[in-house]
Amino acid sequence: MRTAVIRTLGAPAQIEEREVPQPGPGQIVVRLEACGLCHTDIHAMRGDWPVAPALPLVPGHEGVGIVEALGSGVTTRVVGQRVAMPWLGYACGECRFCVDGRENLCESQVNNGYGRDGAYAEYMLSDARFAVPVPDGVAPRDAAPLTCAGVTTYAAVKNARITPAETVAVFGVGGLGHLAVQYARLMGARVIAVDVTEEKLALARELGADHVVNAYSTSPTTAIRALGGADVAIVLAVAPPVFRQAFDALNRGGRLVLVSLPAHGEITLPVFDTVLKGISVIGSIVGTRQDLAEVFALHAAGRTRVITQERDLSQVNGSVEEVLAGTVPARLVFSYHTADLVPQTQRGTAPA
Secondary structure, three states: OEEEEEOOOOOOOEEEEOOOOOOOOOEEEEEEEEEEOOHHHHHHHHOOOOOOOOOOEOOOOOEEEEEEEEOOOOOOOOOOOEEEEOOEEEOOOOOHHHHOOOHHHOOOOEEEOOOEOOOOEOEEEEEHHHOEEOOOOOOHHHHHHHHHHHHHHHHHHHHOOOOOOOEEEEEOOOOOHHHHHHHHHHOOOEEEEEEOOHHHHHHHHHOOOOEEEEOOOOOHHHHHHHOOOEEEEEEOOOOHHHHHHHHHOEEEEEEEEEOOOOOOOOOOOOHHHHHHOOOEEEEOOOOOHHHHHHHHHHHHOOOOOOOEEEEOHHHHHHHHHHHHHOOOOOEEEEEOOOHHHOOHHHOOOOOO
């Protein structure tokens, strides 16, 4: 099988041939159809974060494909079923966070494409419990970005406790932001989209943003304040100035929702304004299996659109450069064209 492998942090990925993995107890083998290119993958490939991934590494945590083989003890997945392998590849299931429905905060979690090999490959091993079923009617090319970009922004909107008629400012319209605009609209919010390119702002308008702000040509804080200020600011961009701009755009009682993870890893906010204005700062990390099931259900019902461009895995390094250059409208998706080898008669369903 083809894989994209990182052997040295910061070096280009290498396309290598590997043996198709075999499932162990509780595992499944998935013949991948698609995997989105998330900015987190780039951080992993470069070793930007405090805890570096183990090498060699196959990145990718937006994998979608067809179950091809089951390990012993697997009863909830069947051969032929389409599943998604998100960032949360494993959680213990026993800690207080897992028990109370916050498995994405489990301290024993293992992350696909970071703590273990991910979906920049034609086949992938997965813990059967954390491979989330993809409903009929959701195409693999759409399901891949929803597996991270979708569930991450959906969870951020939920964590922001948005109520109808509130104003939500989305900072960064791209793979995540174009979905955040839609989820905020579904919550009944008035949405202001902020980005530095007119093309992405045009996309935001097309997807339902009520107002757009070009942060390259104007102060987003000033522009948002002129529109009445924001009750919620969701930060999906990584440029250091964005965090303070988003904070300063908030009304009293506002919520600053931090999603993006800049390489430098620190922000500075004024304590007096935070306290006196009753501002909440909320960290939101991906989402749970239930969140992802809800994301898929919304898409299957026709409530969301996913904007993608297709690439071949051999183009992985050029695709990374495209993302870093900001020339990608929303999400790049690697398509593997292997799942069509599974006969339709073998495809089945199983309890979620």
